[in-house]
Amino acid sequence: MxxxxxxxxxxxxxxxxxxxxxxxxxxxxxxxxxxxxxxxxxxxxxxxxxxxxxxxxxxxxxxxxxxxxxxxxxxxxxxxxxxxxxxxxxxxxxxxxxxxxxxxxxxxxxxxxxxxxxxxxxxxxxxxLFAIGMSEPGSGSDLFAARSKATKVDGGYKINGTKIWTSYAHVADYMIGLFRTSAPTKENRRHGLTQFLIDMKNSPGIKVSPIGQMTGRGDFNEVVFEDLFVPDDHVLGEVDGAWKQATSELAYERSGPERFLETSYVLTELIRTLGPEPDTRGAEGLGRLVAQLHTLRRMSVSVNGMLQAGKEPVVEGSLVKDLGTIWEQKLPHKVRDLAAFSEGEATNRATLEEQLIYATATAPKLTIQGGTTEVLRGIIARGLGLR
Structure with missing residues (x-):
């Protein structure tokens, strides 16, 4: 459809x-x-x-x-x-x-x-503090390729497997994780996934290992589950049918202003660097960036209006995340280019350089958060009937 x-x-x-x-x-x-x-x-x-x-x-x-x-x-x-x-x-x-x-x-x-x-x-x-347990090694943002298993036992489930890119899992109180409770079918590869609430502080069978980033930050983690017991009342929603819940959840995750504002501090520093009277090249480049930012914001506001109306704008939310991530990843490079001829002595050029170093190093991870570009475009294409 x-x-x-x-x-x-x-x-x-x-x-x-x-x-x-x-x-x-x-x-x-x-x-x-x-x-x-x-x-x-x-x-x-x-x-x-x-x-x-x-x-x-x-x-x-x-x-x-x-x-x-x-x-x-x-x-x-x-x-x-x-x-x-x-x-x-x-x-x-x-x-x-x-x-x-x-x-x-x-x-x-x-x-x-x-x-x-x-x-x-x-x-x-x-x-x-909550963490999200979706992505896995070898499958990334393709949630329906999840292999970590939850096996039914008396009174609950035993969970085994690995989640990756799990932000703040090392300090999280809880995780909502997506695990395979049945095999997918030929007709529906989405079948067989279930969501669980996991107590990260009081559950034996969890090992959290940090994944270093180029910025020096350590909020990403690998989380390994070994015979972790989760009681029946921690099953969230329909057993084997969590794909419907997960896609609905992603409408919340992918549509907010955080999807295009994560590196926006370099744009603010660029404005200060160029000053109140930028040259033609700087003014034109700055105008384009601000116009693009405004467009992303209007799209994001619209998606949140749809959420307010009780709708589930999964395709629109995916589009905001796709376009927003690309924009905020490219922003440090565009800012560096536009600031190339500024006079450092009379501006905040030193501050801008510091911010550009950090923004450039953090930009690659932005495509992992909330779904990679390839997966997002698959969702968009499916929603538009193109695949």
Whole structure:
């Protein structure tokens, strides 16, 4: 079945702009205290529990969730504004971000009531870090090629296998993992996958090993499961049918402003470097970059409007992630080119060079986060009826 791409021209309502002003005031206070440095992309890659707890106290985590679970029953567009403002200044959001963005919604839909009441309020308070267990060695972002197995035993399942590129697994409280409970069929290679909630702190049978990055950071990990027991009540949703849940989850993961803002600090530094009166070459190049950024933002806002309307814009979310990743990966090279003839003595050229070094080193990993370009384009092509 095919469908046309749909990006509704959504405008943010007045309550979103009022919230934006409130968030900006909070950010200004955090900048003064030194928690946030808008020019330092390294800070944005960190997990700061105390910062996440302050956001929770402001009511900015679990914003769309029911109040009975600690949420605030606000809109997806209001949540978008908070995310956008925090990502624009590269705030250290990773302690809460995965749980707030996608793991919490999965628990809301599929977890037993006692688990919801236990975990969701802690996410809303900024006190719970989640990892995502999807990618595997040899299959990467092709989720349906997963080979890690969950075998039924008395009272639950025994899990064996490996997950890779697992961000913050070394400090995570929980993981939502995708494991094979049955073999795929000829008619449906998606059959046989099940999602599980895994307690990363209190479960024997888990080995976490760091994967180094060119930036020197260590948030990626390999996670090996050896006869890990997971009780029946930690099965999330339909046994053998998690592919429907996982694709829905990816609409949340792939559509936010984080998918095009991760290296945007070099654009900010470029503007400072070129100054208020750039030459024709610099002005034209800067204009193109800002126009591209604006287009990606409008697409992302539209997808979040569709989420607010109860839709599952998997194809549109995949497109935002594909285009956004390519843009933010190419951005450091374009910025370096445009800044080549600037006068370093009279500008922030030294700061720009530092940011370019970090952004260039971190750019390759961006295509791994949330799905590689090849897999995303397969999803888009399938959604459009082209394969």
């Amino acid at each position: 095919s469908s046309a791409l749909n990006f509704d021209p959504i405008r943010l309502p007045p309550e979103c702009e009022a919230l934006r002003a409130e968030v900006r005031q909070f950010i200004a206070e955090e900048i003064r205290s030194g928690t946030i440095d808008p020019s330092n992309g390294l800070i944005g890659d960190q997990a700061d529990k105390e910062f996440s707890k302050r956001l929770g106290a402001k009511g900015w985590l679990g914003m769309t969730w029911p109040k009975k679970y600690g949420g605030h029953e606000r809109t997806f567009l209001e949540r978008y504004v908070v995310t956008e403002e925090l990502r624009a200044v590269h705030a250290p959001i990773w302690y809460h971000f995965i749980a707030d963005r996608q793991s919490g919604p999965i628990l809301l839909k599929y977890a037993p009531e006692d688990i919801k009441m236990n975990i969701l309020p802690r996410i809303c308070a900024g006190e719970c």
